[in-house]
Amino acid sequence: MRLLIRLLGLLFVIYAALSLVRGLLGVIAPKQSIRSGSSGRLVKDPVCGTYIPEDTVFRAGDHFFCSQECQRKFLNG
Numbered sequence: 001m002r003l004l005i006r007l008l009g010l011l012f013v014i015y016a017a018l019s020l021v022r023g024l025l026g027v028i029a030p031k032q033s034i035r036s037g038s039s040g041r042l043v044k045d046p047v048c049g050t051y052i053p054e055d056t057v058f059r060a061g062d063h064f065f066c067s068q069e070c071q072r073k074f075l076n077g
């Protein structure tokens with residue numbers, strides 16, 4: 001029983017470390033992709049969170065979407 005608790009603690013530590021690394025990468029990665037985009041600005045899709053070049057997006061007013069499906073989801077709530 002004590003071994004099981006220790007194992008669960010170890011798993012929690014690994015999980016925490018992984019999410020920390022993933023969080024740090026998430027902070028760094030979008031900045032790099034915005035800087036490397038040569039064809040202008042990158043905009044964020046509010047539905048799925050994807051960054052897409054401004055000239056290839058589907059628009060709805062001031063909002064930008066990666067696909068017609070995301071656009072439809074946003075408009076239909």
Ligand SMILES: [Zn+2]
Pocket residue numbers: 045047048049050065066067070
């Ligand atoms: Zn999308």
